Amino acid sequence: KAGVTQTPRYLIKTRGQQVTLSCSPISGHRSVSWYQQTPGQGLQFLFEYFSETQRNKGNFPGRFSGRQFSNSRSEMNVSTLELGDSALYLCASSLVSGEETQYFGPGTRLLVL
Amino acid sequence: SQQGEEDPQALSIQEGENATMNCSYKTSINNLQWYRQNSGRGLVHLILIRSNEREKHSGRLRVTLDTSKKSSSLLITASRAADTASYFCATAAFSGAGSYQLTFGKGTKLSVIP
Numbered sequence: 001k002a003g004v005t006q007t008p009r010y011l012i013k014t015r016g017q018q019v020t021l022s023c024s025p026i027s028g029h030r031s032v033s034w035y036q037q038t039p040g041q042g043l044q045f046l047f048e049y050f051s052e053t054q055r056n057k058g059n060f061p062g063r064f065s066g067r068q069f070s071n072s073r074s075e076m077n078v079s080t081l082e083l084g085d086s087a088l089y090l091c092a093s094s095l096v097s098g099e100e101t102q103y104f105g106p107g108t109r110l111l112v113l
Numbered sequence: 114s115q116q117g118e119e120d121p122q123a124l125s126i127q128e129g130e131n132a133t134m135n136c137s138y139k140t141s142i143n144n145l146q147w148y149r150q151n152s153g154r155g156l157v158h159l160i161l162i163r164s165n166e167r168e169k170h171s172g173r174l175r176v177t178l179d180t181s182k183k184s185s186s187l188l189i190t191a192s193r194a195a196d197t198a199s200y201f202c203a204t205a206a207f208s209g210a211g212s213y214q215l216t217f218g219k220g221t222k223l224s225v226i227p
Contacts, residue, residue, distance in 0.1 A: 004155070033215070043156075043201065043217035055212045090155060099143050099205035099213030104155035
């Protein structure tokens with residue numbers, strides 16, 4: 001089976017812009033979670049989607065949003081980018097639940113200038 | 114907020130030696146997982162231990178879980194240069210929002226010197 005894929009892999013944006021990141025889970029996986037990783041804060045949970053519904057949300061401002069499509073593919077959007085949004089954004093999928101083994105994609109590295 | 118806290122933050126050993134990393138957490142958990150991350154890449158799942166288990170093995174990996182002390186340890190035996198990576202523990206706990214959430218610690222950076 002193909003692994004989790006994320007596009008794009010690298011992205012450079014300027015403050016105030018918005019960005020959309022995409023994640024394709026492993027075939028058959030219905031749960032998709034997003035994480036932000038920075039040197040200072042480590043890995044922080046953003047949100048989890050299951051069957052096109054947001055099931056869980058981390059402690060991030062409303063500028064961070066996401067959605068899941070009927071084929072389980074997911075996108076996350078960050079509006080009004082800030083310098084502090086520079087990070088590695090990781091997507092992970094699992095069969096059903098966020099407590100199961102997570103299969104991670106390679107990540108999207110976002111740099112906000 | 115971080116649930117798991119790894120100790121030590123960094124560890125440097127010679128190839129062939131054993132490496133032990135510890136993880137402490139604060140709340141009740143459903144399971145605890147260990148992941149490895151090679152520099153700036155995605156995480157790779159290593160092992161999952163459930164709250165009713167005390168010890169688990171997988172190849173050169175041995176994980177223990179002490180729920181009374183809210184702590185876990187990961188032992189890598191006969192380390193290799195290829196084991197050089199960051200290791201994270203992640204705790205799965207009920208989020209109260211109808212599902213479970215995985216919370217990661219800040220990781221232990223392991224360097225294995227050939």
